Amino acid sequence: MRIVITIQHPGHVHFFRHPIEELRERGHEIHVFARENDVAVELLEAYGIDHRVLAGSSDSLVSLAAVQATYEARLLRHARRIDPDVITAIGGVAAAHVASVLGTKSLVFYDTEHATLITRLGYPFADVICTPSCYREEIGPNQVTYPGYHELAYLHPDRFEPDPTVLESLEADVDLEPDDPFAVVRLSNWGASHDVGHGGFEEPRAIVERLEAAGADVLLSAEGEPPADLEPYRLETSPDRLHDLLSFADVVLSEGATTAAEAAVLGTPSVYVNPLSLGYTTELDAEYGLLFEHDGENRHVRGLERAASIVERTDDPWRRRRERLLDERIDVTAFVVRQVESLARTRTSDGTTPATNAG
Structure with missing residues (x-):
């Protein structure tokens, strides 16, 4: 399957690092797109993750709006050529928007209740929204909860051993x-x-x-x-x-x-x-x-x-x-891989979106 992953923050690199590796090992075609923000691109390079930078950094809300618009436009152009089965991201504003235009599936992960601008712009367009079970907001039928934290996608002992x-x-x-x-x-x-x-x-x-x-x-x-x-x-x-x-x-x-x-x-x-x-x-x-x-x-x-x-x-x-x-908490990388594969399969089946809680 063809999967697009978008990166707009250093934390997104950590979160998706192991799912990218596992999905590639399972034979899927992975495309990673990023924008410059703090050390996000530096981390992608440090971990040897192939990627394409679509937009630069921003230093204000006004410039962020312009950067985000540029990022979405360029992501749309690349995604149209790739024709992905699923587009996934943290926060997922650009992922959900582009997927809705292309008629593909979008999978959003998020854990920050007070980031209301992101949730208002992204959630209405997303097919599946995955949140930790401790997330305080009820989103609706597209919400999938799991017993874990974003940090357990990269710091679970099955994924990380301190040096x-x-x-x-x-x-x-x-x-x-x-x-x-x-x-x-x-x-x-x-x-x-x-x-x-x-x-x-x-x-x-x-x-x-x-x-x-x-x-x-x-x-x-x-x-x-x-x-x-x-x-x-x-x-x-x-x-x-x-x-x-x-x-x-x-x-x-x-x-x-x-x-x-x-x-x-x-x-x-x-x-x-x-x-x-x-x-x-x-x-x-x-x-x-x-x-x-x-x-x-x-x-x-x-x-x-x-x-x-x-x-x-x-x-x-x-x-x-x-x-x-x-x-009591799960290996979140394994959960991410399952959700990506499950949602990607629906694009070639009857078009329904499964949303099953983990744990």
Whole structure:
């Protein structure tokens, strides 16, 4: 079968990396299209995934609209030539639009409830929408739920084994030995809060001081250039090695939900500090105790203290908690492959779309 996969974010590369490999091994013809966004294209190249870049990056909502229009127009042109059996993506605005024009099938994966613009533009046109079972929205008859998280498509132990040599490849000035406790801190940016109640940590230096006092070395990651006094703590590593690093950290403090969830499914306790709660961050907190969600008032103070308290703990419940998670959640790559093949087959059968929940 002919399958088109679209990539518009680095996380999409991670999610589809193993399904692409398996689908090709099963004899299917895979076409990957991407637009430049952060390190998405760099990751495709690092993993040796054949692809074609259809559009550049954007730096504002206005430019994003123009880039998206260009991306969709070029995707339509290429897809018309390929005549795919299914087009699949995360979010899936372009995939669903192009598939509806061509009369082919579209398969959308998504896990972000508050991204309402994407869901309003994409969901009405999609044939099947796959969401984690913890997703808070009821979409309708085309929704398929599964007991898992996007991160388990690439960080399930059947798909990923952390490489301890990542500690030797760090370009930060922090000199880590294998047994040294350390924290990875992922900030939205290096600056102060943008909006009252919605900004990030105002004093990154305070994060370093508190976590060092708790006994951990600190590696900082954020957008842009750090203040001069924080340069020694700046984390610089190849983007395809970040998950190795998260796996060996003692705690991850993150303003980004994906990084926090990645650490959690790897068995590294994570602290998620953000006003936007998600179904999967709440479940990883309430059900498994591998992620600690702080989204209310004084969340930065409480989140930092939580991270410090994790470093100072003398017990280690994280391995046991991860084992329980893996017992109850699925290998999402296997689910993705099944859904792609099942939907692609319907194009050559009676035209109906099966939507069967997993698990």
